Amino acid sequence: MTSSTPKRLRILLTNDDGPPSGVSGHSPFVYPFARALVDAGHDVRVVVPNAQRSWVGKAYLVAEKCTGQYLYVPRDSEDGTGGELRDLPREREEGEMEWILLHGTPATCASIALHNLFAPNSFDLVISGPNFGRNTSTAFAMSSGTVGAAMAAALSGSNAVALSWGLMEGYKPPPPEFLTAASALSYEIVKRLYEVGWGEGEDRVDVYTVNVPLLPSIVEAPEVRWTSMAKTAYGRLFKSTPHPESANASASASAEINKGGPAAVAAPASDEASGERPQGNGTSHEQDLAVKDEHRTERLHFVFAPDIGALINPRLEDLVEGTDKHAIHTGAVSVTPIRAAFMEARAPAGIPADGVKWRL
Template identity: 75%
Template structure:
């Protein structure tokens, strides 16, 4: 049982519980663990997966939602009841809110609309299906985006991500159980450490927990900075649905690209069979010109990122003291950041779980 009962808002970008093989396998067991530790937990999550959406708000859309009641005693939280209005809860039952908005919308609506001001001691976004280490992933992440939205609203925020590591996909149940416990311990310890004040304030702690054998026994915890990374192509040109040569649309793997091992979209049929870098022989050498394929086919692109080197970096590319370096060494990474995507100074505290 926790030493202090915390009032926690839990959100994510993976959506409602899906079971171990779905897009959102981690949020329910983690929520349940927080409740079992004695914390007062309220869950407000998107009604569907919203990975790779950052801190976006769909301001032209109307946001609606329903109440969701996971079955008491469930292993994965699926198969519960939904209701347009809240109802009396049964013993041991949790009440969730599912909104058809972005992760940042969920955080904002929960903090400013669903509950009274200053209701929460802590906002946790996650656990994400897949790591959010390094700038390329963190700045794209709906998990980090929701934590940023909460921080900008003045809340103490943590972005929590569980890294699916090469050779352990899908992760064994015992890894998930261990990550659940250690993540709860990290969250409670960070609340004790605090977020600081003034120029030294930390807006968000972004925590990456690698699902590796090391997580099962007294895992190392490291203060880190965020590795500087980049990505190249994210979208792939494919035949338009109206085209007679249209192929089946590509799908992003569950949890977004950080949750998989290999580049995505290699099985997507290109719009043309020619060299994408070719241009008309009549074009002037230095003239900016559309690729020829886009002059012959309707524009149609699918999210099919080529992220092989980003997901599985070479050991020599891992910079010491960064989040990437830590998780690939089997350690838990805690990166203090500001809501301006600026590094924040780590507290002068030795973390021991």
């Protein structure tokens, strides 16, 4: 670190995958990274959802009460599991980590940690992640609870980083050496970002979103690129299944993703969600807008089952150089500075306007 960088950073760590689950579960990355930060000498506090909360964006469940517990993870734990869960805190034993698990969204965890659990201005840095899966491009980032928690921290005036480790085809699950390299590389990037800073005024960066591909490149010759965020879209995210009370229902009908978000699972067989908008079937407008026949004979029941093969495994010729999506699919780490705002876009060309007035 430079001489201006505090020797011991006060870091708030949160995520959207929940407490440590081990390598085969929904949250395998947060514990090794948390341990790496502690081993590097930093003062780390961990506040995460009590269960997997992927793909909720920056949501707050304002009609629900948020409760929490304390988890004490022993030093000799290999994956962060097996700790003691308590309703009230106790003194930590040597080498033990104290985690706070909240029944809430990732953004809720960030907000409560910054404004309720700890004194004001307690942290130098908020890190959300490492996410179990990538958060490259707008389609993933705008749905991401990892990015959402970092946005919530930024809107509270904190320096925030959203960190994601991308699971790549051919390396699922990633070997241990990838995770060791990802921890070391992520720590170095976060440390350098802290040195660079977030800027001031109109030029301030609210969140740095960092995507690390779990590929041999990060072990052999890691490359880090400054990128912009690729513009992407998705199509079908849900599928219709028989209602649980239906005579056609079966145990296999309730498909759900419980091991990370959609970016953490293998690509589906079809590429229906290519980002293109569905077109009409060539019949009349009334027929186009009619509810499908299948929904007229069965009760409505849908499960989250995204068909996003084109997002997860794009064709290389479709990738735009300089974007986060291009970087991760060519084996490089992407660092993308973003704003915690709905930024304005230019009005479409040809709109009749008189100065700022729109002539309808």
